[in-house]
Amino acid sequence: MRKVSVVGGVTSEFRKETDRDITHIALESTIKLLKDTGFPRNLIDAVIVSSCSSDQYLSSVISEMIGIRPKISHRIDNLCNSGTNAIISAYSYISSGLCDCALIIGVEKSNTSGKILSNDFSRGQYNLPIFWGAIFKKIHMKRYGSTEEQICQIPVNNYLKAKNNKNAFNRSKSVNLEQVLNSRVLVEPLKLLECCSICEGSSSILLIADEKFSFFKSKISSNKRNCELIPVVIKGIGQQTNCASFSNAITDIFAQSSARMAAQQAYKMAGISPKDVDIAEIHDAFSILEILGYEDLGFVKKGEGGTFVYQNKISINSRGGIIGCGHPIGVTGIAQTVEIFEQLSGKNIHNLKLNRSPHVGLVHNLAAAGTSGTVLIMEG
Amino acid sequence: MRKVSVVGGVTSEFRKETDRDITHIALESTIKLLKDTGFPRNLIDAVIVSSCSSDQYLSSVISEMIGIRPKISHRIDNLCNSGTNAIISAYSYISSGLCDCALIIGVEKSNTSGKILSNDFSRGQYNLPIFWGAIFKKIHMKRYGSTEEQICQIPVNNYLKAKNNKNAFNRSKSVNLEQVLNSRVLVEPLKLLECCSICEGSSSILLIADEKFSFFKSKISSNKRNCELIPVVIKGIGQQTNCASFSNAITDIFAQSSARMAAQQAYKMAGISPKDVDIAEIHDAFSILEILGYEDLGFVKKGEGGTFVYQNKISINSRGGIIGCGHPIGVTGIAQTVEIFEQLSGKNIHNLKLNRSPHVGLVHNLAAAGTSGTVLIMEG
Structure with a gap:
């Protein structure tokens, strides 16, 4: 089992509903993350979106907008736990060797269908x-x-x-x-x-196979990033x-x-x-x-x-x-x-x-x- | 990396829209799969649902209905590719060692929001x-x-x-x-x-860590299953x-x-x-x-x-x-x-x-x- 590290993360402003499209809300954190870390887009081989929205094909649409052609690409949802579940899923893809670098993007608009627990009949009207x-x-x-x-x-x-x-x-x-x-x-x-x-916003995080850290770092010229790359192991x-x-x-x-x-x-x-x-x-x-x-x-x-x-x-x-x-x-x-x-x-x-x-x-x-x-x- | 095998799979009838709830459509294949294989529910440690529906917390709701308390539980969607993506995700959970046995359930109603590619502006009206x-x-x-x-x-x-x-x-x-x-x-x-x-139906499949096959088989008395357990390796x-x-x-x-x-x-x-x-x-x-x-x-x-x-x-x-x-x-x-x-x-x-x-x-x-x-x- 390969060790997995976080090497970058950016969270956008959290705010009341705006008229921004959900993909543009996602890009607020994603673009800044790619810019801050200088991480080359062609080395990202998984993009997982965490969201309770009903927008379809969201991970592929966002990947196309930022110019990534990932192997693995899909959306995960599980109400308030979606984000951590998506990170653990990315962990398993990397740990198992199916990919080396995963970008996980959480994004939500305020009117998301995740805010009412309509599935639970045991709550009655509550x-x-x-x-x-x-x-x-x-x-x-x-x-x-x-x-x-x-x-x-x-x-x-x-x-x-x-x-x-x-x-x-x-x-x-x-x-x-x-x-x-x-x-x-x-x-x-x-x-x-x-x-x-409940509010709108996005947060993006980069996970890599820890053994590949030096390789990835060698692919980024230091003037291309705004911060030191420091791996934090999960x-x-x-x-x-x-x-x-x-x-x-x-x-x-x-x-x-x-x-x-x-x-x-x-x-x-x-x-x-x-x-x-x-x-x-x-x-x-x-x-x-x-x-x-x-x-x-x-x-x-x-x-x-x-x-x-x-x-x-x-x-x-x-x-x-x-x-x-x-x-x-x-x-x-x-x-x-x-x-x-x-x-x-x-x-x-x-x-x-x-x-x-x-x-x-x-x-x-x-x-x-x-x-x-x-x-x-x-x-x- | 651990080898991963399929040990059981059941597909329901595919048909025109009925008034059945999406969870009940899921159970059509899931219950038969558990019955056919005799697989003990307490040994299933991941439940992943593949669906383009907008129903929330679907994997946990279905898990509760069938009496499974999984570690890993969430929904995956990626349009027509959702099902294979969910299987590959389960593969990575097992391969990485985060779980030993995953139940993957694909389920859809005919009016799913996955049938129109509304995300793609480049199609215009098409x-x-x-x-x-x-x-x-x-x-x-x-x-x-x-x-x-x-x-x-x-x-x-x-x-x-x-x-x-x-x-x-x-x-x-x-x-x-x-x-x-x-x-x-x-x-x-x-x-x-x-x-x-486009139609409604469900399909359920069981993946296990291949090295655990004998262990799992030993947990099922042969009169509790309707078929031989034969592992097929991915x-x-x-x-x-x-x-x-x-x-x-x-x-x-x-x-x-x-x-x-x-x-x-x-x-x-x-x-x-x-x-x-x-x-x-x-x-x-x-x-x-x-x-x-x-x-x-x-x-x-x-x-x-x-x-x-x-x-x-x-x-x-x-x-x-x-x-x-x-x-x-x-x-x-x-x-x-x-x-x-x-x-x-x-x-x-x-x-x-x-x-x-x-x-x-x-x-x-x-x-x-x-x-x-x-x-x-x-x-x-």
Whole structure:
């Protein structure tokens, strides 16, 4: 099995719906990525698009627009997990030897069909994701005694980080605990400022066979790129789908959740434990999900997530999380991975105050009430 | 790199649109496959759905319905090439070691959004695929002197074979050369009986890590399955995307087409040449495409495809091809592969008159005017 590295990643501005075509939104990050890395287009032999849109042949159309003739080319979708799934798919193509260099592009418009869970009859009329977010919060507070103040600290943390991220949807918003606590209740007990916004944007990432790094680097004259090429290895992969409907998810989520199982797979594959993690992207489409993430990733014991919101040992959601950045559904997993890549390659793009230079990074992503979960572990 | 084998495949009836839900259409082939092979559901660690529908979270919904909790689960689409792309993706997951057993399900309703090439502005108002099929036929006749009689022999051949395929869309239709030649011209020079019908249906296939075959077999008590488990190895893979729009395709298709490049990759990987192929599935959504297929696969020289329609050395489109079987877009590549698997495992399901027992089989698939092509080589 060949090792696989990330060598570049760019995320576009996340914003409200514009009248731009989905292919042009994709190009915002893709063209910049190719320019920044100087990567020759004729050496890219896979293009995978992650999107919940219904546009057909999207990977081939985008490939033609940027002048790539890939061997492998298709679209992957799996709701909010699409992006990380696409990265893992690219990993397997490279690891198996079917290709050497994959470009993965997440792209979404705000009106994507991925934002309503119409498939899940068990939700009845409650097919907006917020309904399950609200139930999770209620259960966590009742069962483990986590408080409104603890849970509402998550948006405070993530809005604060988003202020340093020039591409974040909420980059110009200052939010304090009082404001979160007093914001409009959307579905009891979830309040407006605890929920992410669906938005448009794109994120592109380049994966290569690690053994080919020197070869690829030799093909790029240094004046053709805007940044150092620093490979960040993908060391651990975990992926798990437990079910699809909320009626089944609710029995799993506080026991053996998909994300917990994915984390166990990923730690085992990487040969590390939770205490080795320096920096993590945790899926926070709703505040409570980040707290469940702390527990599923083994940063704290089950039920103790509420107390972990004040920690500063692990750098969490440095780009601003989903609450701060916005949530272009098929893009999120890729934007998370780009963030970890950039932090591990020493760029510290948002001028974070870091305790130490991070070496081990983790991406945690979920779909559809946590019925499926993904964890990636990367090492810089 | 681990070897990957097919161990089971089932294709449903192909038919006109019904009011069945897309998940239930998928189950028609999936449930039969699990029953026939007796394969334990808890050993399936990847479920990939191939479909151009816009239903979200389809692989997880179907997994839940059949009681599978896979690690890997998502949908892949790439127009008519979706099915073969999904199989190659599953191959890479297994080959890389990320999973041991993958279930790939192609499913489509007739009203799928994959049937109109709305992405391709270069087609102008001509966004139905038949327009490019007509141009390809015109060029081939003019440039290489292939005749109406030769090209119209393709539907005659494929309708004849479909009569032995109980699941084919056109299973009860007898068609002779005169009828094809005299059928209504849809787009000059393509006639009604030279074109496939979009239809609904599903096809499911099981891939495993070849080294795990004995392990998997030991987990199935022989009275739990309806057929012998005979592994058919995937020996060669070729995949190529040249462009997306017709204006670019037209310059490629008669020179270095995507399918020709895919064939070269696949032959090289399998270590065989065209003369070793015993049985082949060739993409014949329009009559002329099968003739181009003969040439791209190296069965004959460029321009000589017309004369090859009368050969009987290689068994071609034994299930009835796309013209005989119908074309549920994301399903076709999987149904083709299931057909080759069944023929190579000695089942001879349609009571073919075979010259010899086939050992080497090939799947040839295309998307969007041949802008992308896929070739699989399998050995029984």
